[in-house]
Amino acid sequence: MMTTESLSKKIRISALKMVHRANASHIGSCLSIADILAVLYEKILNINPTQPNWPDRDRFLLSKGHAAAILYAILAEKGFIPLDSLQTYCLNGSALLGHASHKVPGVELSTGSLGHALSVGCGMALVAKRNSQNYRVFVLLSDGELDEGSNWEAILFAAQHNLDNLIAIVDSNKLQGFGTVEQIIRLEPLTDKWISFGWSADIIDGHNHSQIINKLSKLPFEKNKPSVIIANTIKGKGVSFMENKLEWHYKSPNNEQLQTALIELERAANR
């Protein structure tokens, strides 16, 4: 079995190559969730790549659909899609759209416009409760997307209906479209907001695998309450020249930048 650390490095490398080949955006957003995805798919989610629509599977919804490249990368590592299909990302005729696509096995919901998945996740979690099914629903959101009011409708609803099988993970990399979350639309005190809306909340370092495993193994944090994990992350994590740089929400690495990034990631992988 692969360690979650080596899995996260693999998908970082895949996402970099995919984004480079397609001259696509959002590599920074991909890199900030690599560690969370690796732990979820390796240790936490109850899923089966040979039966992606198995009714009792855990659901994972990527609300920040622009990080699709790294989602496809982990689905390929886990056997949902062929590894070589990653090379078609964003190219003409490929199912691997630039934003998460439900036509790809293992992707539950097409996303891309922000603020949609948490409501859909509430619906899925409610069905499990009412039908006495055991599956859980994980929704990964960005911090910037919490500007969307629809999220707060879903946050109220989940608490009202005691959806303790619903887990939100906020990829809190502190950056959004034009700058910092703090400058644009302040979310702090973010944990207190979720708690005051009736959720059970915890904060972790979103790149520390043992912390991620530890928290995700203790769900729900409280019976009858939905759980939220505020994951403090670094946009562009793992490639030093991309870290905390807004421009890597938009730019695609050129050949030289790709090589530099790959060398850095592979060195880290061999350490």
Place this chain on the structure above:
Amino acid sequence: MRKTFINTLCSLAEKNNRIWLLSGDLGFSILEQFEQKFPDRYINIGVAEQNMAGIATGIALSGNTVFIYSIANFPIFRCLEQIRNDICYHNADVKIVSVGGGMAYGSAGYSHHGIEDIGVMRLMPNMTVVSPADPVETKLAMTAIARHPGPCYLRLGKSSEPVLHQKQPDFDLSKAIIFREGSDITLAATGSVLKMAIEAAEELKVQGKWAEVISVPVLKPFDAETILKSVHKTGRIITIEEHSVGGLSAVVAESITGIKCRFFPLLLKQPPITVAANQKQLMEMHGLSADSLLRAAKEMLSE
């Protein structure tokens, strides 16, 4: 129509335990019977239409048929992107039901008038758009959309729409209904204003003119064939609808392009009306009345 809606829904839900009903905190004194009979398949989402459309998608993608209920433009405009991206793009089995389509909420004002709904819902991919004329069509439409997998929009009137069909018509989600045959002019209506067309046909008959009256409960997919067949016969068509541009007039215009005929759309043409008035009065302010229909028909017949 809303009574027919809830009664039919309850009887469908008796036989199909995958039917759910969600409300956007509207439907007081209407929806309670569903909640009492099927508490595990009912939720009042609260005043949150975006969340309602998203949750409906999640329930539908988990193997269910979900009806979502609100009034006028509420269940479609605030949450249009959820309808487009979540419901329609995923072809989720969600039926959007709006009570008080058109200007049934009269003096409540423009915020409560659903007069652009058909046009907007027609643009949504995978969406079936249904606008029944009376309680008979409502019951048939409910049964049909519950069986049809995929997104549907059901536009209903409110409470006191009269029964227009004295016998049960054949109902199919791909068909218009010939209410009464005629050879001189075609009157095509959607929704409860079918009544105006029927009355105009009666008046015209007194004057020796035979109007073919067609009810168009399904606007998408649109039964162009029935309309074209009628227009080939009569050479004249008037559309009647309690809706702005983009509704029945638009689908008819699209289908008769290239056909030599006379066409007049009777619809809501004015900018939003800003004074209080009841439904009938509001329609008259927009130039939509039995008199204006008759005038237009006579003018067309004299040409």
